[in-house]
Amino acid sequence: MEEEDVLQECKAQNRKLLFWKFDLNNTSHIDQLLDREGVTLRELMEEEDVLQECKAQNRKLLLFLSKDHCMLELVTLITEEPPSDLEEKTRFKFPNIACELLTSDVALINDKLGGDESLLEKLYHFLEQEPPLNPLLASFFSKTIGNLIARKTDQVISFLRKKHNFISLVLNHIDASAMMDLLLRLISCVEPAPLRMEVLNWLNEERLIQRLTELMHTGRDEERQSNASQTLCDIIRLSRDQANQLSEVTEPDPLLAVLESQENVAELLKNMFEGERTEASVVNGTQVLLTLLESRRSGLEGLMDLYSQGCERSYTVNSSILRAIEPHLKDFQQLLLNPPMRSAILTTVGVLEQPLGSARLHVARLVASLLQTCDLSICQEICRLNTMDLLLDLFFKYTWNNFLHLQVELCVASILNHSAHADLQNPGLQNHEERPLFQHCQLVQRILDAWEENDKIQAEGGRRRGNMGHLTRIANTVVQNLEKGLAHSQMNDLIKELPEDCRGRWESFVGDTLRETNRRNTVDLVSTHNLHSSSEDDDMESPFPNDLSIQQAFSDYQIQQMTANFVDQFGFNDEEFSEHDENINAAFDRIAEINFNIDANSAAFEACCKERIQQFDDCEEEEDIWDEKEINYATQIKARSRYSTWMIYSSWTASFGETEVSSSSSWGGPPQQGGEGPQDTSWTSFTEFQPFIV
Structure with missing residues (x-):
């Protein structure tokens, strides 16, 4: 036999062997x-x-x-x-x-x-x-x-x-x-x-719901309390989801009706606070209350609602839930003052003699959720108890607890937005939430003092405090409401009532320090690291036009979201990792909406194709996948070069919302006019591009 025939026969035998090797028709043992x-x-x-x-x-x-x-x-x-x-x-x-x-x-x-x-x-x-x-x-x-x-x-x-x-x-x-x-x-x-x-x-x-609620009593085993709490939370969510999905069902869910009743919520609160107040009973009971109060997506999306719509899109919480909680707000206030005892813990920044604890953190979450309901009676009671003053104390005391920082920020945003809507609906009614926030809680003074103290610590070589990112967002919220909020005139009156030296410090802070912080955070996040090619043109400019900055793609609010999460020493908040995992990428949603439409300059593109890309030959003998071949890296490099050529000689258009920006015909150069071809024919290697670092 000819040598070629022998080779073909061997290949045929190999195929047969492989067929029988993977044959699935063998009799089962x-x-x-x-x-x-x-x-x-x-x-x-x-x-x-x-x-x-x-x-x-x-x-x-x-x-x-x-x-x-x-x-x-x-x-x-x-x-x-x-x-x-x-x-x-x-x-x-x-x-x-x-x-x-x-x-x-x-x-x-x-x-x-x-x-x-x-x-x-x-x-x-x-x-x-x-x-x-x-x-x-x-x-x-x-x-x-x-x-x-x-x-x-x-x-x-x-x-x-x-x-x-x-x-x-x-x-x-x-x-x-x-x-x-x-x-x-x-x-x-x-x-x-x-x-x-x-x-x-x-x-x-x-009586399933009532019996599960009874298991929430402080004297019960902690494991039973925890599982009973989780069961009640899951029943609430399942019942609401199925009520939304099953439109043909007109009869209300009896379990959900009991859960939302004032009697059952009152019984739950009684079980939480009756007898010795343990951290487990407070945490497990509060989790059920928080689930009952769920009104919108938590985390960043919930915060975006507060900044943009205020109370306009709030979910109407069953009033029976709020009426049952209101008499017990003083009990939650006492938990902030005298929480269940916890042992000292060792953290990465030293020993914490008195940890914040889960009980106080859950109380902060509850207050934030209650304020988001925009219920006037609830908000007035929180104001009367000076709860915000205590939460701000904790905010500045526990400078590394970002879980707490987010809740306090939500509280401030809720008060400012609720105050604005209350003022519009009742122009003759003096607001009872905003004034204590600026006068009794001294929000402006606290922001200024904390900022100056942090600058002093950093000037002495210390570490930047972990709550500065959230403090920046709180300051920006105040400024935004002062400038263009629905109740900006009332807020400006409150600022004018501040002591003269404090007003001067605030104006200087807003005009210089805060403005520079926002500029630096924005620029540092998106413009510090440019892409570089491996071409011979080492001095080639950024692949994007000079007048294009990424911040055009983001609203001011989204940049603030990104800034605080990164600047806060990578301290993530619990809301962003709660039952809905996709929240972690909420700040980058707008990036996914950028549409890149690549439209080749016809003359230059076709010329490049004819020169660089070989046409397929339909008559060429089909390649045999069984052939053993030596790997030829030159072929791969050539293929990559063709792709690079196409990218270099193509013009692209990026749509950022209402803004449309066109790139140059060659990376980094000015846009070509008319049908003129590019002047730079250097190759670009994508293997050595530097990644964006934020």
């Missing part, structure tokens, strides 16, 4: 086991692909698993403790496999498990054990029952409703998070809508 008499369930579960075969609807395997003795053994495995003398790493091997088989969403197994009451009784018996449950077995049980609730809804709901102690048993084991998941599945996984409403009414008749 499980089928061989099932053909053998006396095979046991444990032998099948030892096979690595048993779950895969089950989900692949292996008929032999499914018929075997659905036998009465096999189903009973599977249920036993997930509800009874395995022998304690087994090795820990293998002790729960079979219970885990059993759970996966039972929840593999195979109709034959679902029908068998959901339709056999003896198996359901065996499952239910797991709840009748004394607490605490094995957390792993509890998760297997919850997952199995949850799957049946979704797949065999009628049978399972009918079975559970006959068990009068079902809710009591679940709540008895609420310290296991799996029981919390089971309750949420009952609320969210039942379809169709009429059946779901039946389940909600049943749970309401069982």
Whole structure:
């Protein structure tokens, strides 16, 4: 045979070998086991692909698993403790496999498990054990029952409703998070809508919400308190989401109605403050209140609403919630003054003898949420208690706690915006929130004193304080409301009432210090580092035209958002990482809206293509993927160069909102006029571009 024929034959054999290597038609070893008499369930579960075969609807395997003795053994495995003398790493091997088989969403197994009451009784018996449950077995049980609730809804709901102690048993084991998941599945996984409403009414008749609220009492176990709090929060969110999505349901959610009732909120607050006030009871109870008060997207987007719309877009919180909270504002005030004791902690900036603590942080979050509701009675009570004065004290005391700084900033923004709207709606009514903020709280003086003290610390070689970014935004908020806010005339009157020396310091601060800080923050963030090419033109200018600055793409507010997050020593706030993860990129949303439309100068572009890019030859022999080739880096460099040529000889247009800016035909040079070609034909290497650094 010719040498070329031998090579082709070898390639053909290689293809055959690869085909048989990946052939999936081999007989399963499980089928061989099932053909053998006396095979046991444990032998099948030892096979690595048993779950895969089950989900692949292996008929032999499914018929075997659905036998009465096999189903009973599977249920036993997930509800009874395995022998304690087994090795820990293998002790729960079979219970885990059993759970996966039972929840593999195979109709034959679902029908068998959901339709056999003896198996359901065996499952239910797991709840009748004394607490605490094995957390792993509890998760297997919850997952199995949850799957049946979704797949065999009628049978399972009918079975559970006959068990009068079902809710009591679940709540008895609420310290296991799996029981919390089971309750949420009952609320969210039942379809169709009429059946779901039946389940909600049943749970309401069982007084589920009231019993969960009772678990929030200060004397309860902390794990039970925490899980009960999380369950209530999830029920609130699920109920509201489903009410918005299911437009055909006209009947109100009974669980949500109880949760938002004044009686239940009052009972929750009573449980929080009755007896010894522990940090756990305050935090867990306040989390439920915050969820009830959720009115808009939290974090940066919520702050943007405050800056731009004020109270115009506020969600109308059920007034019964606010009326229940109002009498207890004095109790939250006492928590700011005398929080639950905490031990000193070691931080990266030294020992903190008296930490702020979660209790006071949650009180700050609650005050910020209450102010955002723009409820006049609530705002007046907060003003009467001088709560803002205490929060500002904490703001300047705990200079490294950015979680707290954000809440105080939200409070200030809420007061200024609420005051503006109140003044417009009641021109004859003197405002009762804004005046104390400037007079009793001495906001302007505090800003000036803190700024000067920070400058002194830095001048002596110290570290910039961690609250300066948020302090900058608070100062900018005041200035914006003074200049163009809805109540700027009233605010200017308050500034005029300040002592003469303070007014002079403020005017100098706004005109020089704050203006320079804003300019420096903006420029440093976007203009310090330019892109550089690796071409021979080392002195080439920035690839963007000189008159184009990134700040054109951002509103002043967005730059302030970016500035504070970076300047505050990378101290992230908890709102930005709460249940909605996408908030972290909220400040950069406008970047994604920039549309780049690349439109080649036709004459220059076509000339370049003809010179640099080879045309495809349709008659060229198809490349054989089996050929072994030596890697030729020159080819890759040439391909990259073609792409670089296209980029260099192309003109591009960037749209920033209403502004449209065109680049030059060659990177960094002036825009070409008419149809003239570029003068600079140097190559650009994209591999050595420096990244933007902010």
